[in-house]
Amino acid sequence: MKTIFNDHTRIDEALIAATKFLTRFSIEGARRDASVLLVFILGGDREILYRAPEQILTTAESELFKQCIERRSKREPVSHILGKREFWSREFFVSSDVLDPRPDSETLIDVVLKHVTKTKKPNSILDLGTGSGCLLLTLVAELDGVQGTGVDLSPKALEMAAKNANALNLTDRVQFIQSRWFENVEGIFDIIISNPPYIETADIADLQTEVREFEPHLALDGGADGLECYRLIVSQANEFLKAGGYLIFEVGIGQDDAVTGMMKQAGFDGIEVHNDLASVGRCVSGYSKL
Ligand SMILES: C[S@@+](CC[C@H](N)C(=O)[O-])C[C@H]1O[C@@H](n2cnc3c(N)ncnc32)[C@H](O)[C@@H]1O
Structure with a gap:
């Protein structure tokens, strides 16, 4: 499979590349899913997407994000990739x-x-x-x-x-x-x-x-x-x-x-x-x- 993005990628670039990748697989809400998965990999801090978009992903973060995006491209639900789902807060x-x-x-x-x-x-x-x-x-x-x-x-x-x-x-x-x-x-x-x-x-x-x-x-x-x-x-x-x-x-x-x-x-x-x-x-x- 063609790589989703290269290593040493910035947060904002990884998000754009992942969104494009999921869109190619006709995943509805590609950007939302890519953001949720990226935030999960970055430890749950949603603000980081806006606060430090230029931050470079570590090799481990990159690898994990790519794996998550590939799983989602095969239509595995985001909740299964995260292993959790919110219900009544x-x-x-x-x-x-x-x-x-x-x-x-x-x-x-x-x-x-x-x-x-x-x-x-x-x-x-x-x-x-x-x-x-x-x-x-x-x-x-x-x-x-x-x-x-x-x-x-x-x-x-x-x-x-x-x-x-x-x-x-x-x-x-x-x-x-x-x-x-x-x-x-x-x-x-x-x-x-x-x-x-x-x-x-x-x-x-x-x-x-x-x-x-x-x-x-x-x-x-x-x-x-x-x-x-x-x-x-x-x-x-x-x-x-x-x-x-x-x-x-x-x-x-x-x-x-x-x-x-x-x-x-x-x-x-x-x-x-x-x-x-x-x-x-x-x-x-x-x-x-x-
Ligand atoms: C629609 S799911 C609901 C799960 C959960 N209560 C919810 O609302 O998210 C239905 C559940 O019924 C269980 N189930 C199906 N047939 C059953 C049976 N004959 N006896 C007991 N549980 C059954 C399934 O394993 C499944 O967990």
Whole structure:
């Protein structure tokens, strides 16, 4: 591969060369990605790009930056190259073993935090399909005294969730269980949250490379109509919720009506759809039978 830039390159020159290189590979937001990766290599000080653009990269910095840019040119997500992703103002470790926390999923956090201000303080939250743990750990960190249980079928995802719990000093307030949805879950909970896989199987081939090639299909594939996991979870959720307990799902675009229907049929009350910042119905919530 043609070299991206020569050694002994200035910061500003490296940034321009890397941006051009990524643009050649049709990476959208090439300059943004190149800057984020360069700042990462330079130790996280963003200001340096403006304060000392003439500073020469060391050989080690040059080499590492080139490697990062090459990885990005092959469409590896920036978060995987950095090994982390911000969610609700906290950093989470991520890798190709877990779904990257998405900004849209902050809607679920927002709705649950508003819900708890109106009700008795919850003691327990169950997260089905915890992945990196971003939803569960955020809520446990935000809600004093709450204990969290995170479930995933993927042992590697559970390892990542445990690593994140450790980094956030939450290990004594969460447990992680390998389980196919409720299979190995014991107890009843105040709140059940879930962002299950919801992409229709046939649509997976058309996803952008960053998602299709670098994120686990177990986190994406929601079956033929994308709704299989919701059906399974809704059919059992009442058994694992306290009377009047709260069930909330993240849903894919256009799935809110179908999930509302399932929850109605299962006897949930007060079902609501909650929009994300783009006015898309992003979460569906309801209360279990009293
Ligand atoms: C869309 S990801 C959500 C991850 C994380 N909660 C988030 O919001 O970023 C769905 C998660 O469900 C897990 N999963 C898929 N099928 C499962 C099953 N049958 N039982 C338990 N977890 C499952 C996947 O491994 C993945 O971590």
